[in-house]
Amino acid sequence: MENATITDAIVKDLRFPTSLNADGTDAMHTDPNYSCAYVIIVTNTGFEGHGMTFTLGRGTEVVTQACKSLFRLVKGRNVKEIYSDFASVWRALTSDSQMRWIGPEKGVSHLATAAIINALWDLWARIEGKPLWKLLVDLTPEQLVSTIDFRYITDVITKDEAVAILKSNAQGKEEREKVLLKKGYPAYTTQVGWMGYSDEKVKDLCKKYLELGFTAFKVKVGINLKEDIKRCRLIREVIGYKNKLMVDANQIWEVEEAIDWVKRLAEFKITWIEEPTSPDDVLGHARIAAELEPYGIGVATGEMCANRVMFKQLLQARAIKYCQIDSARIGGVNEILSVYFMALKLGVPVCPHAGGVGLCEMVQHLQMWDFVALSGTSENRVIEYVDQQHEHFEDPTNVQNAHYMPPTAPGYSTKFKKQSVAEYEYPNGVAWQHMFKEGIFPEPVD
């Protein structure tokens, strides 16, 4: 491997004015400006690693500060040494004896960890000249598992077990890789039903995505039950009952409220209710799951799950029927891999959260690795897809016939175009300066 040393990190606050079109609106997030903390790790040999964590606008400046503060823990390190014991580097970032107090392993500091860790994986994949999914697939079971810190999850899975699972599922890997390259990986769309969209727009979008080959559709619910019923009916009228329909409440409800509300939507044959309540409420989700089971409705959550310990409990408590890992949250790729292992062991399919900025770009790699090397199947699994903000990436997603086609360029698909950075860096990018001048957004006060 390239004998490079990490010399610097460039950290940027990028924000896109998505709230102007109500894109991404839901019961809790009424005006998101899809944003990210973007980290470029620089080496002394010219290789760069591009990583990011997703945010919703305000507060990104806090995450970028955390990225800068955490970066000192990897600065000066040799890349060979990092990748030969990646779990230790991950632990160094998450368990610094002073910094861990402001987490630990949650919130801002863990989002920043994800951005840095994701940049390190992008760097590794670029050095190897492979897209990340292929790098993961080609690692030996021992190499792959060596990147995971098993702290706090050994009561569910150990390092040795993880290696054994990979080995026993290795048969058929080459065949599955061929299938993947040919057919891609199935996607569902959330784009038909953002909260702020009109009925007419929802209807038109359902038709559009049906024509594009989609067979699974997700819609936002949770503010008004009558409106939710009306909207579900509208969508079912367009997509019929052979296609899948999922609903997403984005944490709006109390536990009992969630149960009552979702039962009222059961007639629309709901595959899953996503984020019915607080992302931290394992026992609450378990209760909701048990109550909705007779109605054939599963519970899904994960996009705001804090870390592997929370995922562990959601899985242990049978609180989720669908495990929604998010590529920009928890501590980046290393920790997400541990969730895939726990989910497989406890029999829960992973259906990743995506959308936002860069989430689709990243998470496809992980799910493709899972298909080829770990679970070996896409049955009962699907990746969220939203057709927005892809134009800002050098290697955007390529979705054909409602399937993510495997990335071919080296890296984690996380490198922004120079032009997009110049326009959307906050608050000094050209587009923002223009919007401030036009009064479309207020200028930030210090």
Next chain:
Amino acid sequence: MENATITDAIVKDLRFPTSLNADGTDAMHTDPNYSCAYVIIVTNTGFEGHGMTFTLGRGTEVVTQACKSLFRLVKGRNVKEIYSDFASVWRALTSDSQMRWIGPEKGVSHLATAAIINALWDLWARIEGKPLWKLLVDLTPEQLVSTIDFRYITDVITKDEAVAILKSNAQGKEEREKVLLKKGYPAYTTQVGWMGYSDEKVKDLCKKYLELGFTAFKVKVGINLKEDIKRCRLIREVIGYKNKLMVDANQIWEVEEAIDWVKRLAEFKITWIEEPTSPDDVLGHARIAAELEPYGIGVATGEMCANRVMFKQLLQARAIKYCQIDSARIGGVNEILSVYFMALKLGVPVCPHAGGVGLCEMVQHLQMWDFVALSGTSENRVIEYVDQQHEHFEDPTNVQNAHYMPPTAPGYSTKFKKQSVAEYEYPNGVAWQHMFKEGIFPEPVD
């Protein structure tokens, strides 16, 4: 009430070089520099509110950034309006539709919320001319409960139930206030057994605190079982078996490891094992609690518990026998009050975490309110006490005969002395500049 408007906030990063003496060292935090993000809320009438959240040194700069970012949500507000609907202000701080993504309600953004909220309570108490505990005691049940946001906890307690509990426990309030003013509130000491202390120092400190009237002692464990056994034996030799001994692992263990390790310490009659594993692992704590119950050892945790939803589950799952609220964590006083109500309803005594910087100063107010107005008892309850960093406060704790004596000055005891701020503001304070110059600590790189 004073008709004031909030005009500004001064946010400071204060750090104390406690690592130089190994004070505060434990199995996970080997070199803490006790620190805080300190927020001074300024009004147009001269009243100020002083609030803080505790940190361990590095990373405080991230929390101060978050304080600045969140402050815009209270700037310009009228104080009358704030205190007449404090729960709404609390929710505005914790549920901003863009900012909540970087939490929600956990980690850096929630620590910053705590600092601001604590400053608002200090301001209120100063305006009323009362110490905080007395302000809380004097609020009507409806007023007190109106400060709490019950989102995500109504499956355990509702607003109406909380009011009813306060009303039914009101009898004897005046009598209990007299008892409190006379006798104070019982404390235990952690100061006999920081991880980095020598045996001789431990022995001497045990003798010292025995002489000061202490009857409960806590010691750090978790790095080396033999050493832990040796240390527990040493302490029991000095304090005997009539006094209480607690041990604290500061999250070092896996679930199964915790069970095995603590069983080996059972002979020393351990009252509680504190933080045996990840602070997020409700189900893990429940398992440890069940396994240690036959040995008469309770599980205690809470100082890194993220929010009321996590406390709710620790209580629901019977995972803790002692509920350790922390005055600088979760979202400040309002959210901590909700934990007191849940703990009382589910029959778990609150034994607050303290120490650090300002934690003793703050938490005594809350526990004293609980004694007078809520639980009405100090049975099986005790506040942690560490005799360090009190000299920096204008109204430091007053511990007599191992009891916290009730504060009398208006406020939340959170105002730092000007001199301490001038010396320990990081990195420009006089003391830090001196230590950089002397090479005691390296100068921070940007």
